[in-house]
Amino acid sequence: MEWMKGRGNGLLRLPYLYFLSFIVSVLSGALTPLIPVIGYRMGASGYEIGAIGSAGALLYIFLTLLSGSLSEKIGRKAMLLTSFISLACSTTIYAYSIIPLHLIFGRLLEGLSYSTFWPSLEALLTESHKSEARSITRLFTISWSSGMVLGALLYDTLLNIPRFTLFATLTVFSLVLCLATVVIVEEEAPLKIVHENIFKEFLNAIKNLKMAWTLSFSYAFVQALVFNFYPVLLDALAKPERWTSVMLSTMLMARTLSFGLLAHMFVKNIAGAVLGLFLSAMGGVLIQFTDSFLLILLGGFFLGTGAGLLYSTAFYKAISSSRLRGVYTGIFESTIGLGYFTGPLIGGVLVEINPLHPYSFISLYSLFLIVLVLSSNIHKRSPNPRRS
Template identity: 30%
Template sequence: MGILGSSMGLSYISLCFFFGKLSEKWHRKKILVLGSFVYVAASLFFSFSSQIYHLFLSMLLLGVAGAMFWPTLEAWIAEKESKRTLIQKMALFNISWSTGLAIGPLIGGILFGMNFKLPFYFAFFVSVFVLLILFYKTPKVSLATKSKSFTNKTFLSENPPDSFSLYIKISRMANFVLCLCTGMVWYIFPKLGTQLQISPSFLGLLMFILSFTRVLTFYGLGRVRLWHYRIFPLVFFQLIAAVGLIIIFIANSLPLFFLAFVFIGVGLGMTFSSSLFYSVNVTSQKGPSAAIHETVLMSGFLLGPLIGGAVAQEFSLRAPYPVVAAIVVVGIFTQLLLKRRYDLPGRS
């Protein structure tokens, strides 16, 4: 099952940059429509799977569809003319996919209780619905709009343009580490919770709280600009997540676990928002930049369970939490070092 689950992530990572680059040369709408079509095909394969290799093919198709869809969509939203600012558009985008990610498993669980194939039929109809919306209700983006120069409205801080690359690097680093932590928590904590005799309903609540606080963070960051191109907010939110990990390591009470998941959700919301915003707030090549953002975060989600599982198997189910908290701290020091080197006079 682990190999089956990772096959989707590996195909996603391997193709993200290719389709992100392709979206700079081809109309983004066409790639989104094709990606949605592949989602439809994957849902059909799931619905009629009877052999293990059918499931592998379905998961690979999901990875291909995601690689076509998400980087292209992020770049498309960023360049689309709108009354909203870029950060507001990105916040709405983040809230939308996060809400879907929370509701989807809930609906799938209910449908699975009726019939194990119903969730795949539901996914098929949703994919067809998205495909029809993209095909009939959305305008094309002309190639001429993909290389607009920055205007005064583009700059959301006083930092000079050459600082953009620095914040892209450190935000991606931060997001990779927090995605690694979150992937580990998703995989390891239910086993720890079972060992601690935490009820399944409270475990479900904790996972929901992690997603819900992430959504609230997306909303809050979409309303303010004080964090733009400043390293302190990024570092502070990562420290909050690290505290959450340490709480899980030492706590035995349900309220403390609740608080820990709030902290981790808030931290991930900040790093994800920063990485995506800085990645698409560029003059050109938004598709490849968004693709790198997606590749980095998926790599973190894949590595987290692997690292956490190895540490837990060697030591205990609590041992992964201080380990990944230490990784967060190392990441913070690395980001501060990069910022310090950038601020030194006479930098090249």
């Protein structure tokens, strides 16, 4: 059982880290579509729904950069504890919310929770594994993506639970995770690294992995448009709640299958990025046929498969680049946060014009990026002209 041997707390730590990846993703997969629908039923406008969707991502953009680097100084465990306390505060606000503005405050704290959680968890996993980066990418992405699948499947069930009961239960559960982390997660003392080295590594990462950060941004941008606005669209069209749950879970199951079956073959080359963007473009077209449940499911399948390829390609490059993994995973998660922030803002404007415009935008944006990726690759492979 070599794969279970990590530093610190031995047999328990590594499985527990994968459990955290799974369970936090269950919560995220359920809350991401749930909170905008709660806001819609409170009377929120398209702009307010966009603000609800982007509020947490705004913090996520900046705090993941800070938390990834900070975890190199004070340790990953402290960041995980901060995450679960923030999540408990967020769900407490959701329990007592009566207007959309309250939900926005809750999403800010939820964003704080995720921004301190993911960079530290990713760094802990790569430090615990003895495997090659491609194996870590596969196991980690399957763990959190399968959690998102379950969260999406629970969406319609959670929507029908009394709101106070649901979020009070989640508050208690978050505090239980906090206590379990204190007991189970152990780590070696943080590295003694001068600030100049961290800053230099940060600048190198931004400069050398621009395409990876573009892909991670695009992954989140497309996901944010679908998760924040498509459930609202189907709800406004009086489609069965099960349609939303099945469509989102199909999308997330396709993403998980992509992680397990396709991503490891493509993460090292340009094919994964191009195929992922093409499938995203096709999915954006198909989900606009809202009267056809089968076309909605097929569109969700394409979107999920494309998302899996984009995420895996970017994540592989991030964790393969440096021993200061907190810096790279922080940038990786920050660009994802930027996508989750930008998507709802642009979607909020587009949906006020036409409810289907966000999904047309997904297709046009993805096709534009295909051209950008291919032209960039051709430029890199072209020989430099001789100097006279």
